[in-house]
Amino acid sequence: xxxxxxxxxxxxxxxxxxxxxxxxxxxxxxxxxxxxxxxxxxxxxxxxxxxxxxxxxxxxxxxxxxxxxxxxxxxxxxxxxxxxxxxxxxxxxxxxxxxxxxxxxxxxxxxxx
Amino acid sequence: xxxxxxxxxxxxxxxxxxxxxxxxxxxxxxxxxxxxxxxxxxxxxxxxxxxxxxxxxxxxxxxxxxxxxxxxxxxxxxxxxxxxxxxxxxxxxxxxxxxxxxxxxxxxxxxxxx
Numbered sequence: 001x002x003x004x005x006x007x008x009x010x011x012x013x014x015x016x017x018x019x020x021x022x023x024x025x026x027x028x029x030x031x032x033x034x035x036x037x038x039x040x041x042x043x044x045x046x047x048x049x050x051x052x053x054x055x056x057x058x059x060x061x062x063x064x065x066x067x068x069x070x071x072x073x074x075x076x077x078x079x080x081x082x083x084x085x086x087x088x089x090x091x092x093x094x095x096x097x098x099x100x101x102x103x104x105x106x107x108x109x110x111x112x113x
Numbered sequence: 114x115x116x117x118x119x120x121x122x123x124x125x126x127x128x129x130x131x132x133x134x135x136x137x138x139x140x141x142x143x144x145x146x147x148x149x150x151x152x153x154x155x156x157x158x159x160x161x162x163x164x165x166x167x168x169x170x171x172x173x174x175x176x177x178x179x180x181x182x183x184x185x186x187x188x189x190x191x192x193x194x195x196x197x198x199x200x201x202x203x204x205x206x207x208x209x210x211x212x213x214x215x216x217x218x219x220x221x222x223x224x225x226x227x
Contacts, residue, residue, distance in 0.1 A: 004156075042117070043157075043202065043217040056214065090156070100145050100208040102215060104156040 003027040006091050006105035013081065014113050021076040021108045023091030031096040032074040034066060037088040037107070049074060050096050081112045115140040117205050119218025126193050127226050134221045136203035137185040145208030146186045147215070148177060152199045161188070164208065193225045
């Protein structure tokens with residue numbers, strides 16, 4: 001295990017539901033990332049947090065809302081999603097002061113019905 | 114911004130043969146090139162990386178080469194085994210303290226046939 005834990009591992013939700021994805025890292029890192037992984041596409045960076053501050057938002061629709069209460073926890077709040085949002089959502093972390101080596105969680109497989 | 118192209122998208126090799134996956138990048142400022150392996154249903158894991166101050170790096174059966182002039186880098190797996198079957202992603206970025214994004218290729222699905 002890499003020390004990055006994501007819950008839940010699988011999630012099925014309707015388009016009107018509200019749900020949250022959780023990521024926790026035990027590596028002492030201070031930068032955390034959300035990625036979306038769809039079939040036959042590169043990993044798409046969604047959000048970046050450094051020292052709890054959001055530094056990147058790659059034109060992500062507002063139906064995805066990140067939250068980083070501290071350097072160890074990262075959430076992705078979901079509401080009124082679309083079927084095309086079905087994908088694997090991966091969290092990663094790294095040491096902000098170190099090399100750009102990112103450690104990934106196992107992901108949450110999201111299905112939007 | 115950085116753009117990373119990865120080829121081939123799928124690759125099948127016989128067990129024991131070698132496999133080569135190639136990537137090109139666009140931003141000459143990039144100086145860090147990691148390779149991740151993602152087995153089915155599992156997380157991407159870093160298997161090897163290279164920085165722009167070296168041209169080649171080896172770790173047992175895995176090697177990565179970098180040509181800065183041509184802006185391409187390659188992953189070489191020798192004596193392939195069935196457990197090498199996975200999707201491999203290359204990435205490029207500038208590395209150092211600060212907020213730097215990894216730009217990933219689309220991935221190569223490697224199948225090693227016993």
